[in-house]
């Protein structure tokens with residue numbers, strides 16, 4: 001089978017990350033720079049090959065007029081031909097960069113980001129990026145998981161039996177992460193679905209084990225033309241297609257289940273139509289597992305089953321590395337790592353490693369097509385990218 | 392009542408657009424914008440009607456009665472200002488608009504979707520009163 005798509009003249013040629021840990025004894029900028037260097041080394045390129053940047057700037061200093069990426073050009077000591085500041089991580093950054101490279105605006109794009117040295121100051125609070133600073137939200141104690149919970153509660157009101165499937169999803173992904181030596185939660189567990197249900201409650205219906213981590217680390221990518229990528233160190237992973245969907249600003253108006261349950265469905269259809277593939281062609285799903293319900297919802301949104309059917313789907317086919325629908329094969333943001341605005345990029349890195357066949361003990365045999373996703377119903381936006389081998 | 396920790400609770404910081412909402416709340420009136428051109432009610436506040444983009448609209452009183460669209464109980468407060476457990480609800484008001492809020496005056500058990508509720512007022516001592524909701528009284532007209 002050969003893999004072509006509308007953006008397949010662009011490849012991810014370098015991936016890099018720092019250690020992922022509860023706390024890193026460094027700063028967000030140091031960690032993001034380390035990840036960037038690792039991604040360039042992985043590609044066999046240097047900073048002087050970079051002519052496009054998509055990256056947040058965590059400080060110190062900077063972002064006087066333009067946000068982020070221009071500050072990085074200064075730090076790296078390079079002039080660039082393109083910056084992507086609109087959503088400089090994860091799926092949108094990859095799609096924006098691929099479009100820019102494909103259109104000839106630049107040739108080689110660096111994407112980097114993450115967080116470090118920030119979680120200690122958050123003692124007694126949830127992570128800052130999960131506290132919507134909006135006057136109609138914050139005074140009611142509605143943090144991001146609460147907004148997702150309000151969607152999940154409506155789903156469970158209609159499909160109460162799905163609670164068991166949610167628990168199985170959380171246990172399976174956490175067990176996948178437990179076996180990953182690079183995961184923050186390496187060696188924790190194994191967990192059963194009952195362990196998930198019995199864990200301390202956080203916000204109904206979610207217990208602590210239904211919900212993702214908040215930790216430290218950084219992640220980076222390098223994209224270039226597939227032609228150039230073929231001369232690089234690692235096998236190119238091409239961008240087969242993608243789609244983005246944004247309903248409104250997240251965490252201001254509360255999410256209505258009937259509206260948000262399908263967010264990402266159109267993005268997935270667009271991604272598949274760009275390369276002539278369908279959801280059954282996907283070998284691994286790097287879904288955005290911010291909570292156990294989202295995994296079910298995203299299977300419904302990408303078109304693998306109908307509304308309320310995802311519980312049965314994941315039970316029948318299995319979402320472990322050896323299952324019929326390998327999902328979050330690094331352990332996801334539930335168990336591997338969630339590094340704030342860097343987390344969406346981790347999904348792409350795991351996709352690349354699977355397609356290169358570099359995933360070691362967690363390798364999905366014969367993985368060719370990988371779907372990676374970012375954000376979900378509670379956030380009222382969702383993005384999808386399809387990655388594949390260069391052939 | 393669980394959930395109330397008035398001193399530490401984050402205060403809204405009204406803008407020119409949203410100040411009338413909070414001033415009305417101070418007087419125990421629940422209001423939302425209603426479009427003068429097409430009649431659509433909308434919340435959270437916007438400078439124009441999201442349906443027809445008219446910038447002519449009027450802050451209009453609500454009965455404060457509605458039903459629970461979705462509800463959750465927070466067992467671990469995300470930041471100071473809340474005593475767990477407490478209720479976060481989405482309320483569909485009878486004039487066809489929706490508000491995120493807290494449910495007070497009930498126990499720790501989750502409240503059922505579809506329950507009748509009515510507005511109540513949480514005084515934050517200074518210049519801010521938060522509209523919250525409590526279970527509707529028996530025979531309150533619903």
Ligand SMILES: [Zn+2]
Pocket residue numbers: 426427428429430431440441442443444445
């Ligand atoms: Zn109107």
